[in-house]
Amino acid sequence: MFLAWREINYSKTRFALIIGVVVLVSYLVFFLTGLAYGLAQENRTSVDKWDATGIVLADESNLNINMSMFPKDLMDDVEATETASLGVTSSVVQLVEETDDDSKVNVTFFGISDEEFIFPDVIEGEAFNGDNEVIADISLKEEEGYELNDELSLAGMDSTITIVGFTEDSKFNVSPVLYTDHETYQHIRASGFGEREDEIISAIVVQSDNGDLSGIELDSDDLELYGIDEFITNLPGYNAQVLTFGLMIGFLVLIAAMIIGIFIYVLTLQKSSILGVMKAQGISSKYIGKSVIGQTLLLTLFGVLTGLTLTLITGILLPNAVPYMNNFLFLISITILLIVVALLGAFFSVRTVVKIDPLEAIS
Amino acid sequence: MKLIELKNVTKVFDDGRKKIEALKETNFSVEEGEFVSIIGPSGSGKSTFLTIIGGLQTPTEGKVFINDDKFSELQEKKRAAKRFEEIGFILQASNLIPFLTVKDQLQLVNKINKTKFDKKDVESLLEELSINDLMDKYPSDLSGGERQRAAIARALYHDPSVILADEPTASLDTDRAFEVVEILGRETKKKNKATIMVTHDERLTEYCDTVYVMEDGVLSKK
Ligand SMILES: Nc1ncnc2c1ncn2[C@@H]1O[C@H](COP(=O)(O)OP(=O)(O)OP(=O)(O)O)[C@@H](O)[C@H]1O
């Protein structure tokens, strides 16, 4: 560490530049991770919130809840600790007093009943209690400025709906969720498909005591039970998104680590004659190698932690509309990964140190 | 007491096509407190001879003893450790590390052999070489003569038994060169080292106890 520190201190500009690059690259990696995670979460927060074990969909829906439709009385065929009926449909809403296209918002309606377990906690206002009342995701307030008692018009429907409460963390497929009762839900859904006699729902959300699908019994050929994780992975676009971002981040980590590794390698090559003189004096490769590794550790630790701090600050300063979210497990793993891979790069440099022939350095 | 001893040492470079006998069979020794110089034309084998003594290359035949130890027979790693302990190198282009101040060059030795850095020791050593006010300077800020004196300080600091200097005055003007060689001779006597200096300037040998001439790999007393 003695050599590592002294050298950094002597060539301040050079090392400041290297640290600068490490900061920027790690900032990019961290920030992209936050965005990817935030976006992934926006697909699923409303589902995670149920804390469900599984979900029952129409057999022919192929795991796509938008294509799943069946009469509500089929609920009798499902045996589980807790069951909840759920109607899902997407729509477009707009404040009644607005007319321009910019003020239209894509939303997902969840038709639910108030005595079942997926009913959300209301953090502002109150629960819906009658026709055309909804509980809205808080993002509609934070991003669109909607308030309690605001009236919304719906695409393709004459009547309006009223926001009576707000709840947290309710996004489905990247759009905010509006919760309403089954009766209102039937109207909204029918506006797209034409009226039907029976009460139609999209899914039955189930919970079992042991958290295991085996505790759930299904007694209908028209329905199919899926684990909640399977359901989430098959949300439209979700898996593709997660894989795309996952690969991008993986490559970025690799590239970042390679950049650090290459820098250290070039630095080592540049001073190979000095290192040769040291070796001629009998200073062991082990000591020099340790100092190369120590220096890499200092550079990456400092650079990566600064990048992390910048990311956290950016996360706080970003407007709510940006789907950025911190996941500390990811941030810590990436920090460790970056440092470990950079150290691996440093080991290559140590190999060159071992190979330096002191005789060449002094002649 | 003999601090350096070579018995029947030869060095042959064989690049597959032809053999170069850089050092013919040599027997040689240097006593405690003896200041030896080696002169000779370019390519005669002086550096080869010196680096074999320093253990940077091994002899083709024969043995090198440093302080009664079979130095040339040691394993690479052990030889490096022994070199660190017993041998101080002074090179033509100075063996100082560019990113360490004069003081830190010496402190590095303490860091490596895990001994305590004693500022008084350092000050008195630098005072002997009259560079004590340059302690906090980097090598690039020193003149050639000051740099070589700092290199001597570095070579003496860990108290080796042997000092090997390969053309330590090559980059200096005559006055500085004489100064540096005089210091080297004085420290050899005072600290009882065995010192070998390679030089091409015969005038500098006036401070030496013994002068050898190297010619075509053959070493002979002058
Ligand atoms: N690694 C090597 N491989 C092959 N030949 C070598 C090697 N090292 C030295 N030689 C040869 O050995 C001979 C002696 O070289 P050496 O460097 O010892 O000369 P020198 O007396 O120090 O010369 P100078 O005064 O120019 O420094 C030269 O002919 C040189 O070409």
Ligand SMILES: [Mg+2]
């Ligand atoms: Mg030479």
